[in-house]
Amino acid sequence: MANAEQRFSAVGSGAALELRGVTRLFGALAALTDVTITVRPGERRAVLGSNGAGKTTLFNCVTGDFPPSSGTIRFFGEDITHFPAYERIRRGLRRTYQISALFPGLTVRDNVYLACRGVSRGRFSLLRPRPNDALMHSAEALIQAVHLTPVRERRVAELAHGQQRQLEIALALAGAPRFILFDEPAAGLSPAERRELIEILTSLPAHIGYIIIEHDMDVALRVVESVTMMHNGRVFKEGPPQEIESDPEVQELYLGGGHG
Ligand SMILES: Nc1ncnc2c1ncn2[C@@H]1O[C@H](COP(=O)(O)OP(=O)(O)O)[C@@H](O)[C@H]1O
Numbered sequence: 244m245a246n247a248e249q250r251f252s253a254v255g256s257g258a259a260l261e262l263r264g265v266t267r268l269f270g271a272l273a274a275l276t277d278v279t280i281t282v283r284p285g286e287r288r289a290v291l292g293s294n295g296a297g298k299t300t301l302f303n304c305v306t307g308d309f310p311p312s313s314g315t316i317r318f319f320g321e322d323i324t325h326f327p328a329y330e331r332i333r334r335g336l337r338r339t340y341q342i343s344a345l346f347p348g349l350t351v352r353d354n355v356y357l358a359c360r361g362v363s364r365g366r367f368s369l370l371r372p373r374p375n376d377a378l379m380h381s382a383e384a385l386i387q388a389v390h391l392t393p394v395r396e397r398r399v400a401e402l403a404h405g406q407q408r409q410l411e412i413a414l415a416l417a418g419a420p421r422f423i424l425f426d427e428p429a430a431g432l433s434p435a436e437r438r439e440l441i442e443i444l445t446s447l448p449a450h451i452g453y454i455i456i457e458h459d460m461d462v463a464l465r466v467v468e469s470v471t472m473m474h475n476g477r478v479f480k481e482g483p484p485q486e487i488e489s490d491p492e493v494q495e496l497y498l499g500g501g502h503g
């Protein structure tokens with residue numbers, strides 16, 4: 244009964260992602276404490292905060308890599324708190340990692356093709372996998388969406404850093420996601436690469452919501468409509484980007500340094 248009620252109230256809230264009272268402990272350390280965040284379908288949100296604030300742990304709780312110690316997480320109304328990671332992927336949740344998860348010896352096209360095949364049904368086929376036209380077509384479309392068509396035959400190891408980050412976005416887009424978690428996609432990018440990233444993110448289909456961990460306010464301001472500022476594992480402030488940027492307490496935390 245409680246379950247049905249909870250489901251009903253979550254559906255009623257209409258959220259894409261809803262964290263309620265999420266706490267994550269690592270031994271005696273509370274990496275997250277009582278975090279409550281609601282993101283609407285299609286909403287784009289930045290998470291800011293100094294090193295160790297709990298941003299990546301927040302992602303790990305949502306993806307199931309490190310589930311919460313307590314609290315609940317709902318994805319489009321469904322309680323996924325205790326789901327294994329692959330069940331969340333099946334429901335349209337994706338993430339990119341701070342550390343690259345690409346195959347360096349393969350071409351751009353093969354990396355994207357494998358990601359498309361991985362999320363499609365053919366994955367467990369006992370037949371020897373043959374190139375599939377529909378998947379090939381999807382892969383080409385994703386390569387174009389992240390502006391890598393000119394280098395699609397290149398091996399990943401030969402790509403510039405910014406191009407590798409763009410490729411990671413293509414992999415996250417495989418299999419029609421509904422929501423993506425981007426962990427510092429702008430880290431280490433040149434100003435030109437940042438502009439490219441901004442263009443890619445703002446051109447994503449409107450129904451795809453995301454949370455982006457991003458320190459650079461210039462990037463964050465252009466690609467999100469809301470900001471959650473974290474500090475010491477807690478939500479410190481929430482609001483529209485301009486409001487957060489001009490907030491004296493946020494500025495003090497930022498000017499105090501240590502973010503990165
Ligand atoms: N797997 C882990 N084991 C132990 N401690 C962890 C683990 N992951 C994160 N932490 C700790 O949790 C805190 C938050 O880390 P993290 O979420 O990575 O912060 P951020 O991404 O904001 O820099 C840090 O003190 C970090 O050392």
Ligand SMILES: [Mg+2]
Binds near residue numbers: 298299300341
């Ligand atoms: Mg992190």
